[in-house]
Amino acid sequence: MARSAKLGLDALLASKEMVLVTGSGGVGKTTVAAALGLAAAVHQGGKVLVLTVDPAKRLADALGVGALGNTASRVPDEAFAAAGVEPRGELWAAMLDTKAGWDELIRRHAPDAKVRDSVLNNPLYQNITSRFVHSHDYLAMEQLHELHATGDYDLVVVDTPPSRNALDILDAPSRMVDFFGSRLLKWLTVPYRSRLFTAASKPFYQVADRVLGAGFLRDIADFFVLFQAMERGFVGRAREVEGLLGDPRTTFVVVTTLETAPAHEAEYLVRELVRRHHHLGAIIANRVLPAGITRRGASASAKRLAEAAGEADLRDRIVTRLDLDPDDGEVVGEVLSEIATRFHDVALVATREAERRAELSVLAPEVLDAPILDSDVHDLRGLLELVGHLRT
Amino acid sequence: MNLLDRQLLFVTGKGGVGKTSVAAALAQLAAKSGRRTLLCEMDDKGAVAAAFDTKPLAFQPRQLDTNLWAMAMNTEDALREYLRLFVKLPFVGRIGPLARTFDFVADAAPGVKEILVVGKLAYEVRERHYDLVVVDAEATGHIVAQIGAPRVIGDLVKVGMVRDQTKWVSDILEDPARTGLVIVTTPEEMPVSETIDLIGRLDAESGVEPSAIVANRVLPALFDRRQSEIVDALEEAEDVLVDATGAGVRQVLAAAHVTEARRRVGGRHLEGLRDAIPPSLPVLYVPELFTRATGRRVVSLVATALADELDVV
Numbered sequence: 001m002a003r004s005a006k007l008g009l010d011a012l013l014a015s016k017e018m019v020l021v022t023g024s025g026g027v028g029k030t031t032v033a034a035a036l037g038l039a040a041a042v043h044q045g046g047k048v049l050v051l052t053v054d055p056a057k058r059l060a061d062a063l064g065v066g067a068l069g070n071t072a073s074r075v076p077d078e079a080f081a082a083a084g085v086e087p088r089g090e091l092w093a094a095m096l097d098t099k100a101g102w103d104e105l106i107r108r109h110a111p112d113a114k115v116r117d118s119v120l121n122n123p124l125y126q127n128i129t130s131r132f133v134h135s136h137d138y139l140a141m142e143q144l145h146e147l148h149a150t151g152d153y154d155l156v157v158v159d160t161p162p163s164r165n166a167l168d169i170l171d172a173p174s175r176m177v178d179f180f181g182s183r184l185l186k187w188l189t190v191p192y193r194s195r196l197f198t199a200a201s202k203p204f205y206q207v208a209d210r211v212l213g214a215g216f217l218r219d220i221a222d223f224f225v226l227f228q229a230m231e232r233g234f235v236g237r238a239r240e241v242e243g244l245l246g247d248p249r250t251t252f253v254v255v256t257t258l259e260t261a262p263a264h265e266a267e268y269l270v271r272e273l274v275r276r277h278h279h280l281g282a283i284i285a286n287r288v289l290p291a292g293i294t295r296r297g298a299s300a301s302a303k304r305l306a307e308a309a310g311e312a313d314l315r316d317r318i319v320t321r322l323d324l325d326p327d328d329g330e331v332v333g334e335v336l337s338e339i340a341t342r343f344h345d346v347a348l349v350a351t352r353e354a355e356r357r358a359e360l361s362v363l364a365p366e367v368l369d370a371p372i373l374d375s376d377v378h379d380l381r382g383l384l385e386l387v388g389h390l391r392t
Numbered sequence: 393m394n395l396l397d398r399q400l401l402f403v404t405g406k407g408g409v410g411k412t413s414v415a416a417a418l419a420q421l422a423a424k425s426g427r428r429t430l431l432c433e434m435d436d437k438g439a440v441a442a443a444f445d446t447k448p449l450a451f452q453p454r455q456l457d458t459n460l461w462a463m464a465m466n467t468e469d470a471l472r473e474y475l476r477l478f479v480k481l482p483f484v485g486r487i488g489p490l491a492r493t494f495d496f497v498a499d500a501a502p503g504v505k506e507i508l509v510v511g512k513l514a515y516e517v518r519e520r521h522y523d524l525v526v527v528d529a530e531a532t533g534h535i536v537a538q539i540g541a542p543r544v545i546g547d548l549v550k551v552g553m554v555r556d557q558t559k560w561v562s563d564i565l566e567d568p569a570r571t572g573l574v575i576v577t578t579p580e581e582m583p584v585s586e587t588i589d590l591i592g593r594l595d596a597e598s599g600v601e602p603s604a605i606v607a608n609r610v611l612p613a614l615f616d617r618r619q620s621e622i623v624d625a626l627e628e629a630e631d632v633l634v635d636a637t638g639a640g641v642r643q644v645l646a647a648a649h650v651t652e653a654r655r656r657v658g659g660r661h662l663e664g665l666r667d668a669i670p671p672s673l674p675v676l677y678v679p680e681l682f683t684r685a686t687g688r689r690v691v692s693l694v695a696t697a698l699a700d701e702l703d704v705v
Contacts, residue, residue: 025407025531026583056581124548162407162533165437211479212504213552260686262408289650292643301640305633314636321629328622335622338614339648345682346647352684374653376581 009368009390012281013040016251018148018156018244019281022169023255024265025162028286030055031377032255032370033159034063035386037091042080042387045088046154051143053096053136053161058378063093072147075380083380092153094143096161099126101139109233115226124223136161137172141241148244167272173242180231180238251281256360258285258353263360270363282366284390285357289372293350302343309336395604395702396422398572399517400564402527402600404535404590405576406583410608410694412439414576414678415528417695421702423460424695427523430516431462434509434538440464440528445687461522467505470512477515478553506541507554507561514561517570532575532586539565539573540598566599576606577665579658588668605675606698607662611655612679623652676701 013019013036021033030052037050049072052065064073072094080087103120110116119125137160144158160169208217227234244250252273256266266283273280292298308314314336315329324332361367368390377383395401396418403415412433419431430453433440441449441464444456451469453461516525530538537544542558542565549555565571575590577583591602615623626633626645633641666675678697681690 026409056585058581162531207475207479209552211475211553213549213555215551216549219548257408259408290643290646293647295640295643297638297640298643298647299640301638302644304637305641305644308636314632317632317636318626318629321632322622322625324622328618331618332622335615335619335626338619339623339626339644342614342651343644343647346651348682348684350647372650372654374650375657378581 008366009036009039009282010043012251012366013155014044016279016281017154017249018144018158018247018251020144020158020160020169020245020250020252021255022160022252022269024262027255027257027262028370029255030159031059031383031386032253032284032286033157034059034093035370035377035383035390036253037093037155037157038380038383039387039391040155040157041075041089041091042085042087042384043391047090047092047152048155048157049092049094049147049153050157050159051094051096051140051147052159053140055095055159056376056378058376060095062379062383065093065095079380083384085380085384089154094147096136096140096143096159098136098139101143102135105142105234105237106230109230109237111229115229119223119226119230122223122226124219137169138176138238138241140169141172141244142237145237145241145244167269170245170272170276170278173238173245176238177235177242180228180235245278246276248279251279253281253284254364255284255286257287258356260352260356263356267360267363270360274363280364282368283360283364284368284370285353285360286370287372288353288357288369289346289350291350291354291369293347294354299343299347302340302347305336305343306340309333309340393569395572395574396425396427396524398524398570398603399520399522400513400525400527400571401574401603402529402535402539402572403574403576404529404532405606405608406532406586409576409578409583410678411531411576412443412528413690413694414574414606414608414698415526416440416443416691417698418574419460419462419524419526420457420691420695421699422524422526423457427459429460430522430525431456431460431528432465432513432525433462433528434465434530436464436466438464443687443691465509465512467508470508473512474508478557503537503541503544503548504554506538507545507558510538510541510565511557511561514564517564518560532590535573535590536593536597539594539600543598562599568601568603571600572603573600574604574606575602576608578609579607579611579661581661584661584665587665591669591673602673605665605669605673606678607665607675608678608694609680610662610677611651611658613655613659615652620652623648 019036021029021036023029033052034050034055037048040046041048050063052060052063055063055065062079064075072092075091075093106119107116110119140158140160144156147153147156254266254269254273256262270280270283310333312329315332318332319326319329357367370386370389373382373385375382377386401418403411403418405411405414416431419429422429431440433449438448440462441447444462446456449462449464451463451466453463455461513525513527516522529535542562545554546558546562573594575587577587587605594600594602630642630645633645662675676698678694678701681693683690683693685693
């Protein structure tokens with residue numbers, strides 16, 4: 001089990017070359033990945049790349065990644081200047097483009113131009129690449145490998161795609177290997193005419209032809225015959241990509257909110273990372289309420305506030321302090337009373353969050369808190385605020 | 393038209409927005425109103441079972457309440473049933489290896505798995521086994537592949553039984569009086585933008601129309617404009633409040649500040665959503681529940697909130 005001592009975010013980013021940001025959907029993975037890249041570029045220097053999957057439009061604009069495929073672009077100095085910082089290094093950003101990624105893989109692994117063009121022009125190709133063997137997950141890993149191998153960057157931070165299951169990303173490379181090694185692919189690629197004579201596959205083809213139509217199966221078979229020509233390249237590559245997961249230069253950061261379902265998924269993911277001997281850098285608890293809300297003094301004050309809200313004395317002092325109209329005393333009372341009453345709702349959520357956090361903290365060397373912010377993070381300034389919280 | 397008067401309701405949404413709670417609540421409302429209802433969960437995560445505090449579901453529906461049944465979709469069982477009902481296979485009991493192989497083809501071949509699954513749901517509707525089938529469907533990123541499967545298959549497969557069957561499946565899915573799609577969102581940037589994207593993609597890539605949006609976990613507006621200004625200004629009177637009620641009041645103010653700020657941001661996202669979607673598409677609001685409870689209690693609270701909203705639809 002690889003666990004580092006509690007050293008903080010800077011030490012983690014300084015000691016690793018690849019960071020995989022994982023977690024269940026909707027917890028803010030993309031934003032956190034961008035913040036981690038920014039933290040490294042600003043505070044440590046070097047050339048840092050953030051590979052994002054599906055950023056909110058405003059965040060994508062802020063990072064300068066658009067619909068331009070896999071090309072990385074540098075976040076300009078002016079953007080940093082506008083946000084009031086002078087980075088020690090460079091921040092680059094790229095967006096994962098699954099289609100372009102697949103096309104590139106085909107070009108690389110096709111033995112000749114004929115196979116390459118046949119695959120790229122195959123009508124099933126696009127449909128299949130966007131669906132099978134969790135291709136988004138695999139492509140994210142593949143791109144990480146590619147980017148790291150170029151030697152162009154000191155640190156690559158990868159945001160992982162939204163999956164049905166956060167573990168999919170870990171299994172993606174081995175699924176690719178399994179796929180090429182499977183008996184099914186071999187069956188599918190037996191020349192079509194001789195199939196009916198293969199005893200083992202006969203019932204399958206009889207039913208499948210009847211249900212799916214012979215033409216469709218033949219199309220699929222033709223496609224996989226082409227694919228099989230690329231087996232060696234694909235399998236070799238998938239094994240290399242799989243190796244990255246356990247590489248000592250790789251670390252995983254698990255992002256979660258402190259709500260029940262995402263926190264449980266994070267717990268599961270963390271246990272699985274540990275079981276597989278992958279390096280767990282940190283758990284990041286995102287959008288958490290201020291911890292002080294759960295203090296006993298707070299609820300005692302809320303109680304006193306509920307009572308005091310009706311007192312003319314307190315109202316008058318506030319009206320005077322805020323320089324309000326004397327008639328506003330009643331409105332002030334209403335506001336104070338509402339705030340006092342509603343505090344218990346928030347405190348309840350905060351208590352639940354504290355429980356989740358305690359459960360997570362025994363699992364990871366580091367649980368970093370990112371508080372819930374007053375507004376959405378959609379520019380460098382917002383990301384820097386997030387970085388500030390993560391580094392304390 | 394009342395949402396629950398349809399025969400098939402898909403409930404989708406970005407991960408983490410409370411899709412399962414809403415699907416479960418809609419199913420519960422339908423069942424309580426006397427409709428024989430089937431609730432189907434599409435992935436194997438067991439979220440529906442958890443929502444009803446019950447043991448894991450199976451392909452064979454299990455009764456959970458009066459008028460309420462639940463099942464978990466599973467490709468192998470769906471294939472088994474399909475082969476039995478439509479292909480009239482003699483060796484139904486021994487399709488294990490065949491099913492696994494088929495599963496593998498279905499994994500690779502576009503639309504095959506989806507048509508099998510969607511076909512099963514449409515079959516329940518066609519046979520009128522239930523008054524309403526509620527589906528805790530795939531998330532926004534995958535739903536179009538699922539409900540658009542009949543079209544994909546229609547394009548790729550030129551002959552065969554599946555091709556023939558896409559027709560009646562499409563007829564059910566593309567009839568807005570029979571099939572509805574509910575998109576669940578929260579008042580946050582990404583869920584709202586995925587909702588808007590999905591509405592565009594549904595139109596382009598499937599014949600299924602959205603029937604309603606559920607805005608889940610909406611923070612209630614507690615303050616009118618004047619009160620709101622006072623909330624913002626209160627920070628300057630912090631010492632007065634500390635003096636009167638103790639130092640803990642700082643946390644009370646912080647809680648109010650965070651909640652109010654999020655409510656405003658969320659409100660803007662919901663306004664943006666309302667502006668971006670067809671005016672005829674209803675938005676149903678479910679408030680943030682602030683509850684410690686899980687499971688059935690949550691389903692019941694969401695159902696109560698939705699019941700109020702559905703009366704206005």
